[in-house]
Amino acid sequence: MARNDPIYKLVYFDLRGLGETARQIFAYAAVEYEDHRIKREDWPYQKDATPFRTLPYLEVDGEVIGQSNAICRFLARRFNLAGRDDLEQARVDALVDYVNDVRNGGLIGWFREEDKEKKEKLKAEYFNKTVHGYLETFEKHLKANTDSNAEYFVGSGPTWADIHIAILMGMLQDVEPTVLAKYPLLKAHKARVENLKGIKEWIQKRPKTAM
Incomplete structure (x- = not known):
């Protein structure tokens, strides 16, 4: 990762589920990120700290984006997977x-x-x-x-x-x-x-x- 590259952290459960599309977008784009997986038993204690009390959420240089489709749409636009026009x-x-x-x-x-x-x-x-x-x-x-x-x-x-x-x-x-x-x-x-x-x-x- 270059010094000025964005730092990405994707937070979800240890499942494919609603987090898998974002993971595969990162994989296709060959962009590094932290794939942080929360244990089910820890989730009740972390829920209130998330944007919508749901997972996944994405941290980008400290900024937080919630909702799986919003995350994927954001990444797709950055990595040219959203459509040409x-x-x-x-x-x-x-x-x-x-x-x-x-x-x-x-x-x-x-x-x-x-x-x-x-x-x-x-x-x-x-x-x-x-x-x-x-x-x-x-x-x-x-x-x-x-x-x-x-x-x-x-x-x-x-x-x-x-x-x-x-x-x-x-x-x-x-x-x-x-x-x-x-x-x-x-x-x-x-x-x-x-x-x-x-x-x-x-x-x-x-x-x-x-x-």
Whole structure:
């Protein structure tokens, strides 16, 4: 790190979760940062000191940014992963917002459910029915991007939306390995992003966590 380079510190739990997109942006950009991981048992004592009483947050030369998408958008702009112009940036933001729709459309409810029988029912409903509408929409957007011959979602190269979506696809596959079987473009896109320089090396060396 050069003497005048910004000092970055990303604070999150020892999970991929909402911190993984920022980590992969750093990896792709080849920018050094501190990957600080908080233990679950320590979180209640640190919550009130965070910007929104949530994780992750990012420290940049002592300044603090909260909320995962705000962090990623900030990093993407710094590292040229936000889109080439206002229109591309809007398309990137729309795709990222749609990832939230996928999570809120049943995935989070399934993850948080503690009753075993209810959890299995929610999983079956989500992966047999609900998720496919979302995946069809992603596949359609990917196919429509003629600038990259359907290799990336916006423009001719990767943006942070590609990283964010590939991570989501990986999370879905962790739960249901065959979920992308009917979506060849999405499956190929995930593999392409995971093989990008920096991201490939990060995935190989990152801590092994439950999610």
